[in-house]
Structure formats: C-alpha cells, structure tokens
Amino acid sequence: MSGGEEEERDAQGLTAADRRRRRQRSIALALALGLLVALFYLVTIAKLGPGVLIRPL
Amino acid sequence: MAGISDTLQTNAAAGRASRAPATVSNGEVRDFLALLKPRVMSLVVFTALTGMIVAHGTIHPVIGFAAILAIAVGAGASGCLNMWWDADIDAVMSRTLDRPIPAGRIAPQEALAFGITLSVGSVLFLGLIANWLAAGLLAFTIFYYAVIYSMWLKRWTPQNIVIGGAAGAFPPMIGEAAVTGSVSLDTAILFAIIFIWTPPHFWALALVKSGDYARAGVPMLPNVSGPDETRRQILLYTLVLVPLGLAPALVGFGGAIYLAVAALSGAWMLVCALRVWRRREGPAATKACWALFGFSIVYLFLLFATLIAERVLGLFFAVPGLGA
Known part of the structure; x- marks a missing residue:
C-alpha cells in the first residue's frame, strides 16, 4: 500500500470527503431545525388565532 | 438467500472500505x-x-x-x-x-x-x-x-x-x-380507486422486471402464476377500475369535467390493459407493459388533478341528474 494512494485522514480518522459530507449533513440538519422552529411558530399563531388578543387582563 | 446476503455485505463493505470507518456516517x-x-x-x-x-x-x-x-x-x-x-x-x-x-x-x-x-x-x-x-x-x-x-x-x-x-x-x-x-364516503371512494389501481400498475412493471423479482425471491404474480394469468388479472382489475373512476361524479363530488376526464382517460387505460393482454411475446409485449405502467400514473394524476382543479379553479359543474 503506497502512501501516495492512501487518503489522508485527520486525528478523528476522517478524510476530506468525509468532512465535506459531515458538513453537508450538519448544514441540512440546521436548516431542517430552523424550518421546524419557524413552522411551530406559525402553527402556534394560526391555532391561537386573533382571539388571543381579546382576553381579560 | 446466502447469495443475497453476501452481495449486500460485499457492497456495504466496499462502501465502508472506500470511505471512513464504520462508526462514521458515509451518507x-x-x-x-x-x-x-x-x-x-x-x-x-x-x-x-x-x-x-x-x-x-x-x-x-x-x-x-x-x-x-x-x-x-x-x-x-x-x-x-x-x-x-x-x-x-x-x-x-x-x-x-x-x-x-x-x-x-x-x-x-x-x-x-x-x-x-x-x-x-x-x-x-x-x-x-x-x-x-x-x-x-x-x-x-x-x-x-x-x-x-x-x-x-x-x-x-x-x-x-x-x-x-x-x-x-x-x-x-x-x-x-x-x-x-x-x-366520509367521498374519500372512501378515492381510497378504493387507488386500491384497485395499484395491482395493474405494479403488475405491468412486474411483467417486465420478473427476472429481478425472481432473483430476489419476491413472489410477484408473474413469477408465481405466470405472465398469462398476470395479464388476465391486469385486465380484470382495469375493468373494475375504469367504472370506479367515474364514481366521484356519480356520487356528486366530481363534476362534469371530472366525468369527461375519467371517461376518456379510463377508456385509454382499458386500451393499454387490452394491449398488455393481447401482446404476449417480444418487444411489443414489453412496450405494451411499459405503456400501461406509464399511463397508469398519468391516469391517476388526471383523476386527482381534475378533482383539485374543479374546486380550486371554480370549474365544478354538477352533472345533471347525478350525485348530490
């Protein structure tokens, strides 16, 4: 096994391609979580409706 | 089944070996x-x-x-x-x-x-x-x-x-x-349409891909009962499907446009099924199967898209003497 053909791995044993894929997955997960937060917010507002402002204080 | 297992393990091993250790996701x-x-x-x-x-x-x-x-x-x-x-x-x-x-x-x-x-x-x-x-x-x-x-x-x-x-x-x-x-009955009818549509749709594919299913050991109808019986079943299911496709208009939640679309596309669906039934050998048979498989998707799309369009675009005109 020649050293030139061996993919270079970092301290965690990841190649550059592994790191790229992990970064893509992390970004996708962050986007999905962000969209879920926005969706939960919108759904909450929609379910509460305008009546939420009409209440005894 | 050992062959299947070996192939899977070989492929998985190849995927892992070419990339990172198994503990790290490769996806x-x-x-x-x-x-x-x-x-x-x-x-x-x-x-x-x-x-x-x-x-x-x-x-x-x-x-x-x-x-x-x-x-x-x-x-x-x-x-x-x-x-x-x-x-x-x-x-x-x-x-x-x-x-x-x-x-x-x-x-x-x-x-x-x-x-x-x-x-x-x-x-x-x-x-x-x-x-x-x-x-x-x-x-x-x-x-x-x-x-x-x-x-x-x-x-x-x-x-x-x-x-x-x-x-x-x-x-x-x-x-x-x-x-x-x-x-309600309305979506029960839509359920029935998809339910009856599924066998001719997938059996048309199974007729072409029967070798694949045989290798995998999946008992699809063409492998178990033979292509002739499968063709007969496709035709029978289509004969039930086409009138069922008209039911939304008969019950009243599909309008005149739906009735026309369901009748015309249903007639073509039947033509495709008849071609599958008649053409049993060679490239013509394969072509007929692919045509039915492809058109069955178009057929289902047309039925549901017309129901949506009638409501959303205000194109609903009740069929005189039918439905509610």
Missing part, C-alpha cells in the same frame, strides 16, 4: 432524501391534498400546509423503514441496487433510526396540529406499509401488492380527517 444529504422515496412522497402529497380539498370543511392554510408536510414526512418515513427492511433484496435487483443501503452509503442502523424518528415525529406533529384521528390514520398507514406489507406480505404471497396497496390508498382519508376530524 450524503441526498442519500437521506433518497431513503424517503421522493416520488412516492409526491404521490402521497398529491392524493392527501385531494382528500383535503374535497373534504366538507375548511382548514387554516398554515395548518393545512403543516398537515400535508406531516403526511409527506410520515410517508417518507415508511419508505425509509421499507428500504431498511428490504436492503437484502434491493441488493440483487437492478432497479434498486443503487439505493443508499445496498450501495453501502448509509448503514442499516442509520436508516432504521431515521425512519423511526420521522415516523414518531410526523404522527405526533399531525396529532398536535390537526387531530388524533388523522394522526392515528397516518400511524396505521406507516405500520401497514412498513410491517404488514414490507415485513409480512411482500415475501409471502403474490397478493402482496393487492393487500399492500391499501397503504398507498390511505392518504386522501388522512387529508380529509385532518380537515374535518372524520372520514
């Missing part, structure tokens, strides 16, 4: 999306949306969008669990060989965890934002597809896709339940 984002079977998801979204639109009720657009999203994710989750369970046979069929698990890009455990997480999340979300009947129906659909169809029927009986077809037929009911909190 790209598109691999995880592929686990959700996007094409099936799009059909589920479309049919669930139809159920919502024909429902006798209203829903806030945001809640409606979120409900469709939950149904889509639930459908994707069941597809993911199906791919996890069927990875061994996917590895020996040309059509499915490059799916993420048999190709070694995603570990089976990852797919299982992904599928279960999305299943639970989508059902809970739908229950909380819409109602628990819709959520219950979604949960049952996921269970039906992943357990009853994938784990039990698919490898046991040539009637696998007949009974399993119910899983694909539930979305209109889930859509209606999300709007009204109940199900």
